[in-house]
Amino acid sequence: MNIIRDKIQLSADVFQMVVEAPLIARERKAGQFIILQLDSTFAERIPLTIADADEIAGTITLIFQAVGGTTRKLALKNTGDSIENLLGPLGQPTHLQNFGRVVCVGGGIGVAPLHPIAQALKKVGNHVTVIMGARNKDLVILEKQMRAIADELILCTDDGSAGRKDLVTVPLKELCAGPNKPDFAVAIGPPIMMKFCAETTRPFGVSTVCSLNSIMVDGTGMCGGCRVTVGGEMRFVCVDGPEFDAHKVDFDNMMLRSKAFKAKEQADHECFIQEYGAKK
Amino acid sequence: MTNKERMAIPVQEMPAQDPLVRAKNMQEVALGYTAEQAQLESNRCLQCKTAPCISGCPVSIDIPRFLGLAAEGKFADALGVIREASLLPAICGRVCPQESQCQAPCTLGKSLKNPLLAVAIGRVERYVADNCSAELPLPTIKPETGKSVAVIGSGPASIAAAADLRQNGHAVTIFEAFHKPGGVLVYGIPEFRLPKAIVDREIDTLRQIGVKIETNFLVGRTRKLKDLLTQDNYDAIFVGTGAGLPKFMKIEGENLVGVFSANEYLTRCNLMKAYDDGRASTPIYRSKKVAVLGGGNVAMDAARSALRLGAEEVSIVYRRSLEEMPARQEEVHHAQEEGIHFRTLTNAQKILGDDQGRVKAVETLTYTLGEKDASGRRSPVAVEGSEAILEVDTVIVAIGNDSNPLLRQTTPELSVDKRGNFLVDENGLTSMPRVWAGGDIVLGAATVILAMGQGRKAAASIHRFLAG
Numbered sequence: 037m038n039i040i041r042d043k044i045q046l047s048a049d050v051f052q053m054v055v056e057a058p059l060i061a062r063e064r065k066a067g068q069f070i071i072l073q074l075d076s077t078f079a080e081r082i083p084l085t086i087a088d089a090d091e092i093a094g095t096i097t098l099i100f101q102a103v104g105g106t107t108r109k110l111a112l113k114n115t116g117d118s119i120e121n122l123l124g125p126l127g128q129p130t131h132l133q134n135f136g137r138v139v140c141v142g143g144g145i146g147v148a149p150l151h152p153i154a155q156a157l158k159k160v161g162n163h164v165t166v167i168m169g170a171r172n173k174d175l176v177i178l179e180k181q182m183r184a185i186a187d188e189l190i191l192c193t194d195d196g197s198a199g200r201k202d203l204v205t206v207p208l209k210e211l212c213a214g215p216n217k218p219d220f221a222v223a224i225g226p227p228i229m230m231k232f233c234a235e236t237t238r239p240f241g242v243s244t245v246c247s248l249n250s251i252m253v254d255g256t257g258m259c260g261g262c263r264v265t266v267g268g269e270m271r272f273v274c275v276d277g278p279e280f281d282a283h284k285v286d287f288d289n290m291m292l293r294s295k296a297f298k299a300k301e302q303a304d305h306e307c308f309i310q311e312y313g314a315k316k
Numbered sequence: 317m318t319n320k321e322r323m324a325i326p327v328q329e330m331p332a333q334d335p336l337v338r339a340k341n342m343q344e345v346a347l348g349y350t351a352e353q354a355q356l357e358s359n360r361c362l363q364c365k366t367a368p369c370i371s372g373c374p375v376s377i378d379i380p381r382f383l384g385l386a387a388e389g390k391f392a393d394a395l396g397v398i399r400e401a402s403l404l405p406a407i408c409g410r411v412c413p414q415e416s417q418c419q420a421p422c423t424l425g426k427s428l429k430n431p432l433l434a435v436a437i438g439r440v441e442r443y444v445a446d447n448c449s450a451e452l453p454l455p456t457i458k459p460e461t462g463k464s465v466a467v468i469g470s471g472p473a474s475i476a477a478a479a480d481l482r483q484n485g486h487a488v489t490i491f492e493a494f495h496k497p498g499g500v501l502v503y504g505i506p507e508f509r510l511p512k513a514i515v516d517r518e519i520d521t522l523r524q525i526g527v528k529i530e531t532n533f534l535v536g537r538t539r540k541l542k543d544l545l546t547q548d549n550y551d552a553i554f555v556g557t558g559a560g561l562p563k564f565m566k567i568e569g570e571n572l573v574g575v576f577s578a579n580e581y582l583t584r585c586n587l588m589k590a591y592d593d594g595r596a597s598t599p600i601y602r603s604k605k606v607a608v609l610g611g612g613n614v615a616m617d618a619a620r621s622a623l624r625l626g627a628e629e630v631s632i633v634y635r636r637s638l639e640e641m642p643a644r645q646e647e648v649h650h651a652q653e654e655g656i657h658f659r660t661l662t663n664a665q666k667i668l669g670d671d672q673g674r675v676k677a678v679e680t681l682t683y684t685l686g687e688k689d690a691s692g693r694r695s696p697v698a699v700e701g702s703e704a705i706l707e708v709d710t711v712i713v714a715i716g717n718d719s720n721p722l723l724r725q726t727t728p729e730l731s732v733d734k735r736g737n738f739l740v741d742e743n744g745l746t747s748m749p750r751v752w753a754g755g756d757i758v759l760g761a762a763t764v765i766l767a768m769g770q771g772r773k774a775a776a777s778i779h780r781f782l783a784g
């Protein structure tokens with residue numbers, strides 16, 4: 037049992053929860069994630085990045101977007117409620133190094149997993165530029181926290197309601213082409229965004245890492261459901277990743293595989309609406 | 317009764333659900349003997365002085381003694397005899413490959429020239445375990461020793477080790493990565509072959525005798541193996557983490573949508589109960605035509621699960637012949653009865669997809685059997701130009717498992733062989749002081765009873781170490 041200590045709504049459908057998990061808080065490193073399950077009998081297991089942790093309080097912070105059955109049910113939970121199963125920390129920690137200039141690109145909910153990585157990269161001495169994008173100003177999350185870390189922050193929205201009216205790849209390209217070309221890039225967001233970030237940095241030879249969010253079951257390397265093709269080889273996101281060289285990832289295949297269970301997800305979603313009404 | 321009379325008793329067939337009915341439900345296929353059948357079957361045992369059957373059982377159950385008692389109707393006493401050697405008779409009676417273990421050397425089977433006509437040892441074992449377990453008292457626990465042991469994983473190897481160690485008075489904590497204990501018994505072997513209530517009962521017994529079980533705990537990540545010894549003060553560790561790394565064929569198209577490892581398919585179906593469509597949240601693929609690649613127990617389980625999930629046509633694609641299939645004969649037979657197609661001497665060489673990236677067919681090649689290879693089986697040889705197309709919407713890869721690399725990657729002190737299996741001495745001790753291992757992590761994918769046997773052997777060695 038993992039008690040929810042705090043819950044904040046960050047945007048229309050993005051929530052932040054602080055959850056009791058002392059063992060995970062102690063061991064976790066930037067880039068790692070947990071798998072949670074709301075009950076042991078019929079619930080599914082879903083992965084979420086550890087956005088932050090407090091070793092002394094014994095808590096971890098999760099930031100998630102309510103997109104389907106499980107995340108919506110999670111969003112209904114309140115401070116004092118608990119999450120039945122929480123496994124972690126999973127995955128390989130981020131490789132940290134002083135590269136010099138790094139650019140961290142986050143799209144949508146991808147800003148949540150990007151935050152601890154940007155923080156860690158800053159801590160080891162990098163000059164950090166953050167580019168963060170959202171569809172509109174109401175969907176921008178963690179701006180304040182990111183400003184606190186970043187040496188420079190570029191905000192983009194699709195409709196121009198906050199920051200620049202651009203896709204994140206536009207400022208990314210400017211940076212790469214400019215006088216302060218980054219030595220290293222991290223891109224986290226929807227697969228399509230990561231794919232285009234990879235295509236943007238590739239011609240400039242800027243080594244780029246992305247964090248993949250394939251569908252998972254166990255998170256321990258046992259099922260192979262999270263497999264992706266990287267550099268022509270089969271890799272398991274939960275144990276070999278979640279971070280990979282973005283220039284080598286087969287994003288097209290990954291996007292197809294993410295839609296494998298569309299029908300059931302849709303049905304669950306409708307079921308949820310019936311049960312709880314259309315309210316968020 | 318004379319031996320002649322005993323031999324005249326026909327082998328008692330196992331009552332089973334009708335194949336057409338059971339192919340559409342998740343309930344257990346084999347229904348279990350009646351008391352009369354159990355007694356009759358036990359009377360077939362010739363009580364051989366040399367008892368060759370015992371040597372066929374990896375944990376050396378005193379088979380003639382338990383069958384003798386069962387033949388007199390003393391079922392609870394019979395169970396007592398089994399319990400001296402095996403802790404999981406309700407499970408082993410169901411899933412042991414008896415025809416290649418205890419029943420292989422059985423005198424009766426030899427004289428009838430068929431191990432399937434040997435005394436049906438496992439079926440009687442199952443009967444007494446199912447019907448008499450409640451009558452036996454909980455195992456007694458020796459006085460507390462003040463020593464503590466961490467047991468990693470909760471499959472049969474760990475269950476056996478934990479039970480023996482606890483009975484010797486040591487404090488035992490099991491650490492399991494999943495949210496439910498039981499290992500392959502809960503996430504792999506399907507409900508229709510091994511009801512989960514039976515596994516739960518064994519786990520409950522462990523809890524009742526005071527074994528602590530920590531689920532959602534991945535050793536190597538939640539805590540390093542070494543930290544359990546140096547910081548958490550466990551005196552010894554038993555590692556029973558199994559062979560949980562699915563092998564793939566390394567053929568074109570394996571990452572298409574609709575291709576699953578058997579582990580994923582079975583975990584979704586069993587552990588996550590995806591078959592219970594109305595209630596389970598975990599999705600499973602709705603398939604019409606399924607190809608299962610492989611010929612072991614895992615392949616049979618995946619194929620029969622797919623059928624129960626509503627597939628119209630399920631094929632086993634296996635590159636040798638029925639004779640070489642590693643699956644238990646009973647499972648092959650059950651699968652055939654249920655209407656699974658066996659495409660033997662056939663191998664997949666490519667998986668084809670549609671423009672949506674979904675599986676639409678498997679390209680196969682026909683094989684013939686050539687010379688015997690190192691494993692003693694005749695090796696399959698591809699027939700040139702025999703390409704054929706098998707239209708399917710789902711492919712399940714069930715060609716086996718390697719050992720999971722997580723623990724060895726996070727514990728450099730552990731020596732492993734080239735396949736990643738832990739190297740241990742004759743007592744199960746690894747290259748790391750105070751750390752023992754057993755089961756599939758040592759043997760590679762093996763059997764429940766072998767895993768259990770290794771757990772017990774390691775537990776005995778750990779006990780000697782802690783007492784010494």
Ligand SMILES: Cc1cc2nc3c(=O)[nH]c(=O)nc-3n(C[C@H](O)[C@H](O)[C@H](O)COP(=O)(O)OP(=O)(O)OC[C@H]3O[C@@H](n4cnc5c(N)ncnc54)[C@H](O)[C@@H]3O)c2cc1C
Nearest residue numbers: 082083084085100101104105106107249250251252294301
């Ligand atoms: C390593 C990793 C870290 C992640 N971190 C975050 C995070 O910090 N915040 C956040 O909001 N989201 C994160 N995600 C994505 C999150 O896991 C999915 O949004 C969630 O599983 C959706 O579940 P659902 O039942 O609510 O929605 P569904 O309607 O079931 O699914 C919506 C979409 O989410 C994906 N998805 C569904 N089930 C799973 C599953 N079991 N595993 C992975 N993806 C799945 C599918 O692509 C699907 O189309 C992460 C994913 C991975 C793999």
Ligand SMILES: Cc1cc2nc3c(=O)[nH]c(=O)nc-3n(C[C@H](O)[C@H](O)[C@H](O)COP(=O)(O)OP(=O)(O)OC[C@H]3O[C@@H](n4cnc5c(N)ncnc54)[C@H](O)[C@@H]3O)c2cc1C
Nearest residue numbers: 469471472473493499500504535557558755756762763764
């Ligand atoms: C589908 C299928 C069908 C089978 N059918 C039969 C059959 O009919 N008859 C038969 O005799 N055998 C059968 N087998 C084989 C048999 O199940 C195995 O040989 C046996 O379960 C091995 O036991 P084990 O204790 O070594 O490990 P497992 O049963 O594999 O259990 C290992 C456990 O350790 C956990 N774990 C792994 N790593 C960690 C970690 N780092 N930290 C914490 N926990 C961890 C895993 O989650 C798992 O629960 C079958 C196997 C499969 C997959």
Ligand code: SF4
Nearest residue numbers: 373408412417418438
């Ligand atoms: S444990 Fe398995 S091998 Fe041993 S007697 Fe029982 S069924 Fe046979």
Ligand code: SF4
Nearest residue numbers: 361362364369422423
């Ligand atoms: S070998 Fe067969 S007949 Fe002989 S004692 Fe064993 S079970 Fe009985």
Ligand code: FES
Nearest residue numbers: 255257259260274
């Ligand atoms: S989630 Fe099962 S292997 Fe990665």
